[in-house]
Amino acid sequence: MKARVHVMLKDGVLDPQGEAVRHALGAMGFGGVGGVRQGKVIELDLDAADEATARAEVEKMCEGLLANTVIERYEIEVSA
Template structure:
């Protein structure tokens, strides 16, 4: 199975990398970009064939390592 994890900063958390990207886009002539928030994308190949077990396992991975629960949100897709 394949798991895809999208990790983003929570609303209200400052995003200096997003601001740098926004500024760079403006410098390159891409006007009209009002805000940029950047995040992480992690793809995992799992050996299990049980979708519920895979989701529970990846959920635990996010809580223990992949996401900083204080400042980040995450979403999981299992295929």
């Protein structure tokens, strides 16, 4: 099984990296960009019996290490 985790800052949390990207895009002539949020994608290869087991394991990984749940949210995708 493969899992992909998308981690992003929660709404309302300042994103200085996103703001730097927005500013740089404006300087490059892309003036129509009103806001940028930057995050990370984590891809995992898993030995799991089924999708539900894989999802539960990845959820534990996110809560324990992959995301700072105080300021970040995450979404999990699981595929065979």
